[in-house]
Amino acid sequence: MFGWEWPPHILGGLGPASYGIARGVVNAGCEVTFVIPKPQGDEKKDFLHIIGATNTPIVWRDVDWDYVQKRFGYCMDPQEYYDLRDHIYADFSNMYVNDMGCIEFSGRYPQNILEEINNYSIVAGVIARKESFDIIHAHDWLTYPAGIHAKQVSGKPLCIHVHATEYDRTRGNCNDDDPTYMIERDGMNHADLIMCVSELTRRTVIEKYHQDPRKVIAMHNAVDPLSPDIVNAPVKRGTDEKVITFLGRITAQKGCEFFVEAAARCLWKAPNARVVMAGSGDLMEPMIRLVAQKGLADRFHFTGFLRGKQVYEMFKASDVYVMPSVSEPFGISPLEAMECGCPAIISKQSGCGEILSNCIKCDFWDIDAMSDAMYSLITYPELHRYLQEEGRKEVAEITWEKVGQRVVDAYKRVLGWN
């Protein structure tokens, strides 16, 4: 598998999802080698083998065992370095490499991301020659070129995993010559199997990337069970008032202006409620201004960006979680909110709605329906209790183990093993 992020060093939703899928696949009886740009040494890797692109030589350097141990020992066995070195396939001495013959990766999303993606695919050629495997699985567009390279080297089928598309990120405003779009489409064209995180994304891939529907399948994400310390963490709540929460980047894609309009309607009618907008983004300032115009600033709170445990604390302190995204390939946060016992209202344009039934769904633009759902959840305790309990049960059934099994079944179909 090729990925870009791996817990605990995560920057977005890609890391946990790749981790979950890899773990599920291992659980279903496969051996997985996972390539990431830059291991830090503290990755969770007890169940699979991790190779760092930044530890893979592409230029032959004569280094002794002790030196390799000293340089890379924190994350790899020196023998592996030599094994990889035996598979250097071309003369890359014109490239910028370090004393180990390796390219330095940032492992993040730097300005020169396209260059880094290209380097990653060069490294993938070495790894693909050294490792033996039956199928290649590439997570998100950053790793598609590496996947294609590995496929061409090994002749093994390529499966790509579409966690998001450029089409969604730009709300439909991307050109055919946009480099990201081109990389994505190239990856899809070469792939033998395309897994999308939702039916919604699957349709985008078929319609906007012109793919053969037969090779595109929906593979919904799952969510990890809450750790005990989060389950047992006390609920921090200052008031008896009901709390309606938005959590995510405050950007156009997340539908934040629809949230503000809907929440305002609800607040006018329900005096015992407060609204929290957690997160930051380019539309935060206009939203604050909009709230002030409506005269609701005293009951409308902006928390700024929340991280890690704070997110769960926020969910636990909320009565309603709203995700009004205009377009969301999957959207893991409603599942996390439901895990914490907070009922969710999600837009129909969110992929996760396809696998959830114990939540309220409405169109992102239908602020009447959205505000009505908010009002119902804070006014009719039975509805709240029902969605809380049934939602928690429902999410507990959505596990990475099941996803892993489905992924492996799909592999087998592509390989013709059944």
Add this chain to the structure above:
Amino acid sequence: MKTICLLFEIHQPYRLKKYRFYDIGADHYYFDDYANEEILKRNAYQSYIPAAKMLLEMINASDKKFKVALSLSGVAMDQFETYCPEFLDCVRDLVATKCCELLCEPYAHSLSALQDPEEFQRECKAQSKKIYETFKFRPKTFVNTGFIYNDEIGAEVAAMGFKGIITEGAKHVLGWKSANYVYNTTAKHSVGLLFRNQKLSEDIALNFQGGLDARTYMSWIEQSPADEKVYTIAMNFDVVGGIHPASTGIFEFFKALPRFAEEKKITFSMPQEVFENIPSVDTASVGHPISWDGYDKDVSAWCGNELQHEALRAIYSISERLNLTKNDVLKEDYSYLLSADHFKFMSTKYGTYNPFSPYESSFDAFSNYMNVVSDIQIRLKQEFPEDIETEELNPLVKQIDNQGKEIEKLQAQLAEAEAKLAAAGIAPEAAPKKAPAKKAAAPKKAAAKKSSKKAEK
């Protein structure tokens, strides 16, 4: 001789419009007129009217040997009056042949039998009255909403003077017993109990695909054990022409039934004839409520989850108080909200999406309904101040009512006296006489006002 009791159920609820929370207290109209009219008319022209004409034709063609029973809910009748009165004429024609019995059911096709015995009684009385006013027919047989029945309901129905009840032949209640006999209720042995024959009913209602023919169908009845006499076959009326459109041959199937019945010496009866003529074989006891719904034949589709419990609690908690009001519009709106359909839309038994529901999900159904209930609660508060208990309210309302009547009576007397005086030609003297008479009435009026003020306080 074997006999068939054929029964059709006709009901359409008043579906609610999208009623948002900001409408609460601002908009007191709850019903989706467009959808109600459209659905009623579509059903009427596709199914109800042609099917009723078919029944009439069958009665006439068979020389009145074919008999049938219909159960129309009160809310459906109200809708027919508004949108499609011609169907009621068809039913009148049927009733006039004396081969069509009308049954009684709760007016609003409600769950009152399970929730509120007093409301249940009120609804049954209202329904009997409605049927008499519309068709000049006094129903003697009772069939509950969704064929819901247990011993308690049996006792309540018996106390209201009905001669018989029809319910579902639920296997978990009947056990080894056959549905094809007359039984009686535990409360009153003279009140009969008929169980619907599940298989024969569902063969038509669910499984009819044009493959079934009337001869085979009748031969099933003929071949059943000789001492099993009564076959209760019941279904929704829209099965004929609606669920199974005319193209499936459903009309021809029904039309052929009397002929093959006669061939095989099987008769048709109305339920009241069965209860009169065929003696009961045993008392049937039903502990938990049964119904004709789904596979479970219980009431879980209407009151199976917490949402439904809460909605039922909310609407029935105001029933007593609401019935004290003289506001007929409020009462009518309330009774339309009792229809069992509203609760079925909230069911999560088969997932949160219900194909027959006008809502997108059970949760939508719940919040919409609760918003409406919130509004009707506000209207009730405007009617009666909140701080007076219902127990207190009852005598106060009665007192005002009595005093009102008294005032009317006195005023009538006064008018009479004045008229007499005028006739006697002592008009000039009438003026001084009038004054004391008025004074006599005035204190009473004041008293009435006082007590009404009390009520307001």
